[in-house]
Amino acid sequence: MNRIDIKVGTFLALRQVRHASFLTTALIISVMTLTFLNLVVVNGILVGLVKTNANNKFYSGDVIVSPLREKSFIERSADIVRMAEAQNGVVAVSARYIESGRLEANYKTRLRQTDLINDAGGQIVGINPDDEDMVTQLSSKIIEGSYLEEGDYDQILVGSDLLFKYAQIDSPGVKTLRDTEAGSKVRLVIGDIEREVTIKGVVKAKVGEVDSRIFMIDNQLRSLINRFDYNVDEISIRLEPGADASVVKQALIDAGFDKKAKVLLADEAKPKFLQDVEKTFGLMGNLIGSIGLVVASITIFIVIFVNALTRRKFIGILKGIGISSRAIEFSYVIQSLFYAGCGTLIGLFVVYGILKPYIDVNPINFPFSDGILFVPISGTMLRVLTLMITTIIAGYLPAKLIVRQNTLNAILGR
Amino acid sequence: MSNIIEVTNITKSFKDGDRVTEVLKGVSFSVPKGQFVAIMGRSGAGKSTFLYQLGLLDHPTSGELMLDGVDILKLKSEERTRFRLERLGYVFQDYALLPDLTAIENVVLPLLMQNVPDDIAYEKSKQALMRVGLEKRMYSLSNKLSGGEQQRVSIARSIAHDPKILFADEPTANLDSESSENVISIFKELHKQGQTIVMVTHEADYGKITDRTVLLADGVIIEDTINAHS
Ligand SMILES: Nc1ncnc2c1ncn2[C@@H]1O[C@H](COP(=O)(O)OP(=O)(O)OP(=O)(O)O)[C@@H](O)[C@H]1O
Numbered sequence: 100m101n102r103i104d105i106k107v108g109t110f111l112a113l114r115q116v117r118h119a120s121f122l123t124t125a126l127i128i129s130v131m132t133l134t135f136l137n138l139v140v141v142n143g144i145l146v147g148l149v150k151t152n153a154n155n156k157f158y159s160g161d162v163i164v165s166p167l168r169e170k171s172f173i174e175r176s177a178d179i180v181r182m183a184e185a186q187n188g189v190v191a192v193s194a195r196y197i198e199s200g201r202l203e204a205n206y207k208t209r210l211r212q213t214d215l216i217n218d219a220g221g222q223i224v225g226i227n228p229d230d231e232d233m234v235t236q237l238s239s240k241i242i243e244g245s246y247l248e249e250g251d252y253d254q255i256l257v258g259s260d261l262l263f264k265y266a267q268i269d270s271p272g273v274k275t276l277r278d279t280e281a282g283s284k285v286r287l288v289i290g291d292i293e294r295e296v297t298i299k300g301v302v303k304a305k306v307g308e309v310d311s312r313i314f315m316i317d318n319q320l321r322s323l324i325n326r327f328d329y330n331v332d333e334i335s336i337r338l339e340p341g342a343d344a345s346v347v348k349q350a351l352i353d354a355g356f357d358k359k360a361k362v363l364l365a366d367e368a369k370p371k372f373l374q375d376v377e378k379t380f381g382l383m384g385n386l387i388g389s390i391g392l393v394v395a396s397i398t399i400f401i402v403i404f405v406n407a408l409t410r411r412k413f414i415g416i417l418k419g420i421g422i423s424s425r426a427i428e429f430s431y432v433i434q435s436l437f438y439a440g441c442g443t444l445i446g447l448f449v450v451y452g453i454l455k456p457y458i459d460v461n462p463i464n465f466p467f468s469d470g471i472l473f474v475p476i477s478g479t480m481l482r483v484l485t486l487m488i489t490t491i492i493a494g495y496l497p498a499k500l501i502v503r504q505n506t507l508n509a510i511l512g513r
Numbered sequence: 514m515s516n517i518i519e520v521t522n523i524t525k526s527f528k529d530g531d532r533v534t535e536v537l538k539g540v541s542f543s544v545p546k547g548q549f550v551a552i553m554g555r556s557g558a559g560k561s562t563f564l565y566q567l568g569l570l571d572h573p574t575s576g577e578l579m580l581d582g583v584d585i586l587k588l589k590s591e592e593r594t595r596f597r598l599e600r601l602g603y604v605f606q607d608y609a610l611l612p613d614l615t616a617i618e619n620v621v622l623p624l625l626m627q628n629v630p631d632d633i634a635y636e637k638s639k640q641a642l643m644r645v646g647l648e649k650r651m652y653s654l655s656n657k658l659s660g661g662e663q664q665r666v667s668i669a670r671s672i673a674h675d676p677k678i679l680f681a682d683e684p685t686a687n688l689d690s691e692s693s694e695n696v697i698s699i700f701k702e703l704h705k706q707g708q709t710i711v712m713v714t715h716e717a718d719y720g721k722i723t724d725r726t727v728l729l730a731d732g733v734i735i736e737d738t739i740n741a742h743s
């Protein structure tokens with residue numbers, strides 16, 4: 100391939116594209132657009148299912164402090180909270196008391212000892228509702244009833260996973276409360292302490308940690324279990340968007356709090372299974388993407404092949420008047436790049452101009468996740484590059500197949 | 514050696530399964546520079562097949578072929594393409610223009626392929642189109658032209674690079690009498706300027722304007738006459 104081949108090839112490609120029928124061009128470009136979307140969006144949704152950052156947003160905050168392994172609470176909790184609140188970029192800090200307990204729903208109607216207990220176990224979490232809301236937007240995750248307020252005496256929030264209504268599982272290991280919803284009275288049991296409470300609201304954040312908890316006002320829980328040392332079991336810290344969480348973590352460690360508690364970034368605290376699920380979905384996305392790429396190359400191959408086949412006579416004429424095979428092949432490569440390029444541009448616009456902004460505002464409502472569209476520019480560019488390379492090959496091969504045929508036969512249509 | 518075409522005992526046969534059809538059965542033929550030759554014969558005589566061999570659109574089964582002093586059959590396929598591009602012109606019966614290109618683009622394309630600079634190439638193409646009287650339709654898409662006009666574009670394309678030999682296969686077969694006359698007068702004019710031309714034709718009349726008439730029948734030359742007028 101030399102300069103003249105490129106020049107003549109481009110000359111031919113430009114004129115062929117310019118004089119191609121609008122309908123054909125539109126059809127080919129829309130096929131390319133769909134191919135591109137298939138390549139980028141399917142993967143983006145799959146990975147977006149798990150890359151929602153929900154764990155950070157609705158549970159851990161940007162930095163989470165939890166007890167050391169051998170301790171049952173965080174020592175010097177109040178100092179940690181005070182220090183965290185003083186850090187640059189920190190928006191809110193939520194300190195949570197946590198006790199294991201259980202809820203009983205049919206304690207009034209259950210007459211005999213042998214009647215089945217309608218109950219469910221979970222962690223009872225004492226929170227300051229305002230702090231908690233600033234850290235995890237918990238109030239926005241109420242799907243029934245309403246959020247807690249300071250001073251609510253015998254009111255609780257229940258995670259949706261604890262209610263049969265929302266989690267239709269009832270295996271011996273995992274029990275859920277039947278016939279229970281916002282407004283129901285239930286018995287809260289912590290060890291041998293019992294109190295009758297009302298379910299004020301139901302929480303569903305699609306984060307396992309949150310959806311299996313029972314929330315109540317922190318000082319209510321403290322008085323219920325007679326705990327007055329103000330040492331809590333979990334501290335979540337929320338930063339301004341863009342603020343560096345590792346700076347805050349480091350500040351807490353430098354102050355020596357790592358001797359008193361585990362200080363982790365959101366990602367470090369993410370449960371292992373979530374990380375595995377992310378990897379799995381990423382892998383699946385790539386797998387489907389690879390299939391998409393194969394489909395894309397076959398599509399381009401067929402389009403260029405049909406295009407070249409219908410122009411077999413003209414390819415013969417070109418060869419007959421002395422145009423080099425390489426120039427003709429190059430003209431088809433340029434054409435396929437043109438189609439793929441247009442498809443890609445439209446696809447990029449659809450993804451970043453329409454789909455992503457829309458889904459960012461209206462996440463896709465999957466049962467276990469509010470899916471976002473995870474389409475980082477770098478990944479997309481890699482796909483664009485792969486698509487272009489594929490296009491060059493898939494455009495070149497069919498052109499070569501036709502160009503290789505006997506010139507005279509092509510001209511005479513034999 | 515003044516013969517620009519020197520053909521020795523060329524044969525061409527086609528295989529179709531076990532059947533072998535011998536279309537050219539040993540044709541020898543030479544043309545001096547500047548001669549205007551008409552090749553005639555019945556349909557199926559092998560005229561087109563013969564011209565394809567001469568015009569390097571096909572490859573003979575056996576024989577020798579010298580064009581412009583070059584032993585063609587010793588060339589590699591790429592060199593043959595190059596030779597055809599630079600030194601030969603070929604006018605097809607059905608014009609063989611590229612529909613996506615305008616008249617002038619059709620003409621300029623082989624020149625661009627020869628690495629002629631754009632301005633010179635377009636200038637030469639304009640001149641070629643003027644010679645065939647088409648300067649007014651230069652920028653029309655070729656498939657929007659009439660048959661006669663298309664054939665003239667095809668001629669312009671084949672002469673724009675000043676070929677050593679111009680081949681034409683029944684250039685007037687698809688044209689009405691007026692367009693035919695027009696085309697033939699172009700050939701006459703080219704001939705006057707010294708162009709070597711080999712033209713396949715059905716029209717016995719054209720014997721009046723050519724230097725020589727070669728009659729093909731069943732794959733061999735059965736008659737070769739120098740026409741009296743020249
Ligand atoms: N590719 C081929 N395969 C088989 N036979 C062929 C092939 N090309 C030509 N022929 C045969 O060779 C013979 C001569 O064909 P050719 O086209 O050269 O005739 P022609 O003299 O140009 O006729 P016409 O005046 O009709 O154009 C015909 O009988 C044709 O069937």
Ligand SMILES: [Mg+2]
Nearest residue numbers: 560561562682
């Ligand atoms: Mg013929």
